[in-house]
Structure formats: C-alpha cells, structure tokens
Amino acid sequence: MIKPNNNDSESIANYKKDLLDQTFRDSVGTISKEGNRNYVIPQKPSGKMYQTRSLFSYLYLVLFFTLPFLKVGGEPVFLFNVLERKFILFGKIFWPQDFFIFAIGFLTFIVFVILFTVAFGRIWCGWACPQTIFMEMVFRKIEYFIDGDANQQKKLKAMPWNTEKLFKRGSKIVVFFLLSFLIANFFLGYIIGIDEVGVLVKEGIFVHFGTFSALVIFTLVFFFVYYWFREQACIIVCPYGRLQGVLLDRNSILVAYDYVRGEPRGKMSDLTSDKGDCVNCHACVRVCPTGIDIRNGTQLECVNCTACIDACDEIMDHINKPKGLIRYASENGIANKQKMVFSWRLKLYTIVLTLLLSFLAILLITRADIAARILRTPGQTYQLLDQNKTSNLYNIKLVNKTRHNIHLNIKLENIEGEIKLVSPIEVPKESYFQTSFFIVLKNEQIKSRKTKVKIGLYQQDKQMDVLTALFLGPSI
Numbered sequence: 001m002i003k004p005n006n007n008d009s010e011s012i013a014n015y016k017k018d019l020l021d022q023t024f025r026d027s028v029g030t031i032s033k034e035g036n037r038n039y040v041i042p043q044k045p046s047g048k049m050y051q052t053r054s055l056f057s058y059l060y061l062v063l064f065f066t067l068p069f070l071k072v073g074g075e076p077v078f079l080f081n082v083l084e085r086k087f088i089l090f091g092k093i094f095w096p097q098d099f100f101i102f103a104i105g106f107l108t109f110i111v112f113v114i115l116f117t118v119a120f121g122r123i124w125c126g127w128a129c130p131q132t133i134f135m136e137m138v139f140r141k142i143e144y145f146i147d148g149d150a151n152q153q154k155k156l157k158a159m160p161w162n163t164e165k166l167f168k169r170g171s172k173i174v175v176f177f178l179l180s181f182l183i184a185n186f187f188l189g190y191i192i193g194i195d196e197v198g199v200l201v202k203e204g205i206f207v208h209f210g211t212f213s214a215l216v217i218f219t220l221v222f223f224f225v226y227y228w229f230r231e232q233a234c235i236i237v238c239p240y241g242r243l244q245g246v247l248l249d250r251n252s253i254l255v256a257y258d259y260v261r262g263e264p265r266g267k268m269s270d271l272t273s274d275k276g277d278c279v280n281c282h283a284c285v286r287v288c289p290t291g292i293d294i295r296n297g298t299q300l301e302c303v304n305c306t307a308c309i310d311a312c313d314e315i316m317d318h319i320n321k322p323k324g325l326i327r328y329a330s331e332n333g334i335a336n337k338q339k340m341v342f343s344w345r346l347k348l349y350t351i352v353l354t355l356l357l358s359f360l361a362i363l364l365i366t367r368a369d370i371a372a373r374i375l376r377t378p379g380q381t382y383q384l385l386d387q388n389k390t391s392n393l394y395n396i397k398l399v400n401k402t403r404h405n406i407h408l409n410i411k412l413e414n415i416e417g418e419i420k421l422v423s424p425i426e427v428p429k430e431s432y433f434q435t436s437f438f439i440v441l442k443n444e445q446i447k448s449r450k451t452k453v454k455i456g457l458y459q460q461d462k463q464m465d466v467l468t469a470l471f472l473g474p475s476i
Contacts, residue, residue: 030235030291030301040231040291041157042140043150047310056127057137064130068186068194073403080191086430092364093401093430095371101363108360112353113240117247119349121254125240126304131225131233134183136289136305139176139226146172150286176227177219184218231290234303241300248298250331251345255304257284257295257326258334268319277321284308284326294326370406370427371399372457374467377436382472388443390473391420397434400427406459410437413454413466417441439471446473 030038070077072091079088087094087102094101116124125132146168147153159165189197192211205212225233234241248254257278266275278295285293287308290301294308312326333339377393384390400406408425418440427433439453451471457464 030231038291040289041150041153042289042291042307043286043311044144045287045307045310047313049306049310053127053306054137057133060128060130060133061138065186068189075403076193078190079193081193082191089364092367093403094367095399095401098367098371098401101367104363105360108356112356114247115349115353115356117240117243118249118252119346119353121248121252122240122244122302122304123253125234126255126306129303131238132303132305135226135230138179140289142175142179143172146175173227177223180222180226181215181219183222184215187218187222188215231301235290235301241303244298244300250335251343253328253330253346254298255294255302255306255309255326256298256329256331256334258324258329259295259297260334260337262295262325277316277325279315279319281315283311283315287311298331367401368465369400369402370408370457370459370464371401372465372467373397374455374469376469376472382474384474385440389440390443390446391438391440392471393436393438394469395434395436396425397432398425398427399432400429402429404429408464409458411456411458412439413456415441415445415451415453417445417453419455439469441471441473443473446471449473 030040067078068076075088075091075093077088077091079086081087085096143153147156156165156168185197186194188211196211200208200211200215262276262278264274264276265278265280268279268281282293284295285291285308287310288294289305289307290303292299292301294302306328309326309328313323316323316325374394374396377395380393382390382392396410398408406427406429408427410419410421410425412419420438420440422436422438425433425435439455441451445451449472451473453469453471455467455469457467
C-alpha cells in the first residue's frame with residue numbers, strides 16, 4: 001500500500017479508505033461461512049434519530065389502520081380491488097378504461113424512484129417502507145418486551161427448553177400471529193373494502209370461504225416474514241437494495257461512515273494523535289437490524305435505518321469526540337471533508353420530483369367522470385327518409401365513474417340536424433350503459449359521401465364531452 005502525501009487531502013482520504021476491510025463483499029452478512037442462516041439479533045436502539053423515526057412510524061401506523069374507515073360518498077378513500085377491476089385513489093374511482101393513467105403513473109413512479117434514490121439514497125427504506133416500519137417499530141419492540149434485549153435473547157436461544165423458554169416462545173408466537181392476523185384483515189380491507197371484511201366476520205367462514213382463505217394466506221405470509229424471514233425480505237426479495245449499485249453515485253445522500261476522520265481505528269485506551277476517532281467498539285454493528293458493519297462502506301443490506309448513527313453518537317459523547325462519525329452524507333462529502341448541504345443538484349432533483357408528482361396529480365384530478373364512445377351500428381349504411389332527409393344509426397357506450405346516476409342529453413355541435421334516441425340515456429352509478437340513436441340530416445347538408453359530425457354530451461347544461469363520428473350519405 002502506497003503511503004499518502006501528507007499535503008494532499010484526497011490522497012489521505014484514499015489511503016484511509018484502503019484501510020477498510022473489503023472481505024465483506026464476498027458474502028451476504030446474513031449468511032454464515034457454512035452457508036447457513038446467520039440469525040441477526042440486534043441490540044435495542046435508542047437516540048434522537050430513533051425517537052424521530054418512532055414518531056414518524058406512529059403517524060404511518062395511524063394512517064394505515066384508519067384509512068380503510070375513511071369514506072367519500074359512501075366509498076373508501078383508497079381501494080385496490082383487482083378482482084372487480086375497481087380502484088379508488090383519494091376518493092376518485094378508476095376503471096380499466098383509465099389504464100393509461102395507471103401506465104403514466106407507473107412510469108412516473110419509476111422515474112421518481114430513480115431520481116429520489118440518486119439524490120437521497122434509501123431514505124424510503126429506513127423511514128417509510130411498511131416492511132421496515134412493521135418489523136422495527138412493531139414486531140421488534142414486542143420482541144424486546146417479551147424476550148428482552150439482544151444479550152437476553154441470545155441467552156434465551158441457547159437455553160434448554162424449560163418453562164421460561166416455552167412461555168416466552170409461546171407468548172411471542174401467539175402475539176405475532178394475532179398481530180399478523182390483524183394486519184391481514186386491514187390489508188384485505190384495502191383490496192375488497194373494510195365493510196366486506198366486516199360482512200365476512202358477521203356471516204361466517206363458510207359463506208365466504210374464498211375470502212377467508214385469502215385472509216389466512218395473508219396472515220401466514222405476514223407471520224412468516226416478521227417471525228422468521230425478517231431482514232431477508234429486504235436483502236433477498238426486495239429488488240430495491242440491489243438497484244443501489246446502479247442508482248447511487250458519489251453525490252447520493254446515505255448513511256455513511258466518515259473513514260477520513262475515523263481511520264485508522266484505535267481503542268478506548270489508545271486515543272493518540274495518530275489514531276482516528278473510531279474506537280472499534282462495534283456499537284454500530286450490534287444495533288444493525290441487517291447485521292452489517294457500516295464502516296465497510298455502502299452495502300445492499302443497509303436500509304438507512306440510522307440505528308448506527310445513534311449508537312455511534314452515544315459513544316462519541318462518552319469519549320468527548322464530536323458526533324457525526326456516522327451520519328447522513330455523500331461519498332464526495334466525506335472524501336472532501338464537506339458538510340452536507342442542500343446543493344443545486346439536490347434542489348434540481350427536488351424540483352423535478354415535485355413536477356412529476358404535480359403532473360400525476362393533475363392527471364388524477366382532471367380525469368373525466370364519464371367515458372363515452374360512439375360507433376356506427378355494424379351492417380348499417382344510411383336510410384333515405386321522406387322530405388329529402390337521410391338518417392344513420394349509431395351505438396353509444398358509456399361508463400359512469402361516479403357514485404351517482406347520471407342523465408345525459410346529446411346534441412349536434414357542428415351541423416343542424418335531429419337526434420332521435422331509442423331510449424333515454426340514464427347511466428347507473430359505477431356501471432356501463434349502452435343504447436342506440438339516429439342522426440337525421442337534410443340532404444342539402446350532405447356535401448360528400450362521408451360527413452364529419454360532432455356530438456356533445458350534456459348533463460343538464462354542462463358539457464361533459466364532445467365526440468366525433470362519420471355520417472354516411474348518398475353519393476353526390
């Protein structure tokens with residue numbers, strides 16, 4: 001290893017970075033050398049970041065458990081009923097005819113994720129992901145309450161089966177299963193509606209066996225994930241962590257170890273001038289829920305939960321060193337000894353993200369309540385009537401996306417003529433409607449074989465839409 005030039009800060013930074021152990025990249029931290037599951041038992045975190053995350057998580061949990069009960073016009077605020085192809089976002093109903101909005105929304109979401117990750121790293125994973133919130137802020141806290149902190153859990157694991165171990169294991173299984181069952185009910189409520197879940201409870205299992213089966217499957221999946229699979233869901237199943245290598249760059253904000261300040265590592269009893277601030281206490285490792293050493297650099301297992309930040313800050317307080325040895329920072333910020341600032345790059349990304357969200361919001365807000373399509377009736381050309389008039393027969397298909405019945409009138413917009421309805425246009429709420437009508441024009445108005453006509457759809461005096469159709473007439 002080449003010694004650095006003491007006058008070159010970049011050379012010193014690179015030298016100290018080379019001192020970091022890179023063998024961690026040869027395997028995943030949750031798998032032992034023998035290839036077995038390395039079951040992670042993290043120490044209970046504490047500190048300002050953990051308290052802030054807890055408050056944010058409580059807000060998220062309140063929203064999760066109350067949103068299914070919030071309704072607009074008798075319908076839930078959010079519903080993702082795949083079976084009936086009915087989706088409700090912010091109180092607005094979306095049907096398969098609105099698929100283009102979902103396609104644009106999905107593309108917007110992908111671009112948003114890419115830009116957000118490039119700029120702000122994996123803040124989503126540590127602060128807003130449901131998997132992290134339920135695991136760390138609900139199930140893990142219950143586990144600490146029943147089994148104790150990490151050392152007590154390890155002792156319990158090594159303990160032979162006795163009354164204490166049976167009681168604690170049994171209690172945890174029961175509580176975890178009941179909580180998984182509760183979450184599954186609300187998860188199902190977001191799919192079929194919380195009222196339908198209530199009907200299942202009242203009418204019994206055998207009347208709604210299919211729905212009950214789905215509930216049981218969701219419960220078992222949640223129990224499996226939170227009781228045993230845990231951090232593996234983030235490392236193995238979720239693709240987001242693996243995208244880090246593609247999406248992150250040296251300016252991305254993430255939870256990082258300041259190797260310039262911390263290396264070479266010393267000991268608590270050896271805080272000399274030639275040693276870095278890191279005392280190799282492994283406090284950051286003990287609290288990590290995915291079992292990694294953040295001092296090794298950016299890793300796919302890291303979910304940016306900030307537990308290591310709190311643990312390190314506490315040690316720095318004890319040894320009278322500045323906090324922030326582990327902090328939110330960028331690779332370039334650490335190498336150049338720069339504090340994290342809201343740079344023009346972050347401002348630009350934030351503006352782009354805001355524009356994307358605004359664009360999607362406009363699509364959702366301006367979506368039409370009525371979808372209509374007019375087609376000439378198949379097999380029909382035109383009919384010559386008395387008094388030098390010609391008629392064409394059309395079919396009109398409508399979708400009512402609202403929660404109330406709609407009565408419509410249709411008028412010709414660009415030409416004088418007459419419209420004769422086969423039946424009144426009464427479109428039921430949240431449903432489809434189809435009927436036929438005739439357009440009658442005077443022959444002197446027909447200037448060519450095909451005449452373009454514009455047809456306006458009106459609800460009382462409000463124009464809902466304007467459609468275009470071709471009117472066939474006799475050759476001139």
